[in-house]
Amino acid sequence: MEPKQMKRVWLVTGASRGFGAEITKAALAAGGAVVATARDPGRITERFGTSEALLPVALDVTDERSVAAAVETAIARFGRIDVLVNNAGYGILGAVEETSGDEVRRVYETNVFGLLAVTRAVLPQLRKQRSGHILNLSSIGGYRSGPGFGIYCSTKFAIEGISEALHAELAPLGIHVTSLEPGYFRTEFFESKSMVETDNVIADYANTLGKVRSLVKTVSGQQRGDPARLARVVVDLVGEEDPPLRLPLGSDTVAAIEAKHAFVEQELDAWRAVSVSTDFPK
Secondary structure, eight states, X not given: OOGGGSSOEEEXXXXXXXXXXXXXXXXXXXXOEEEEEESSTHHXXXXXXXXXXXXXXXXXXXXXXHHHHHHHHHHHHXXXXXXXXXXXXXXXXXXXXXXXXXXXXXXXXXIIIIHHHHXXXXXXXXXXXXXXXXXXXXXXXXXXXOTTOHHHHHHHHHHHHHHHHXXXXXXXXXXXXXXXXXXXXXXXXXXXXXXXXXXXOOXXXXXXXXXXXXXXXXXXXXXXXXXXXXXXXXXXHTTOSSOOSEEEESHHHHHXXXXXXXXXXXXXXXXXXXXXXXXXXX
């Protein structure tokens, strides 16, 4: 089979581990071609071997020249890009006050600015095709935040806003956008390669953030979500004629969304009179 005849051409960032690796595996199994990117593409070859359908490419999402080169390589090899999976990113654990400006900037460079750079580089091809699907890896933390993950969640809140705007901008051009919102899945997310902790620790947060730090250590490797099942859902999703703007993944995400909706509705009702009192009188 010639590469250009393959069912779909995927470009996946952060493809060497976690969700990126699982989606790469599932897309290949479904007969797709995958441009699997990572800072070290050798790790992709080590994991998946070599095949005509797999193109490992070096990509640092924080370097726009690297991004442009990777997209050019993908199009030169396969002639098109059908699915972009913006998966590259990492977590940071620490109270908002504990997180330094440099730590905040670094996580935003990857999680937000990197996603934007890759999306901007791929969109001219998708617009030319008048087709395609952008899948942005958000999180349960893109819908609600909590102690210890304020900065990380803020990057995912940003992805939600970007995805919602892109959805409206690109729908008339035949391009779909979906924000994927996984909860706690059994990946390496809570390990040192995927999550860092702030250098600064403030004792006053021991009863809030301290409990979260302890919980993270016990949760890792015990999460209920199955990454392989998520990957298969994602591969099926791109075949849908009318895919959703947001797709919660995991029973914990569904429960968290329902709880937040109930809280927001209760608070809105309680403060409705104050909220509407700021209009000019009729």
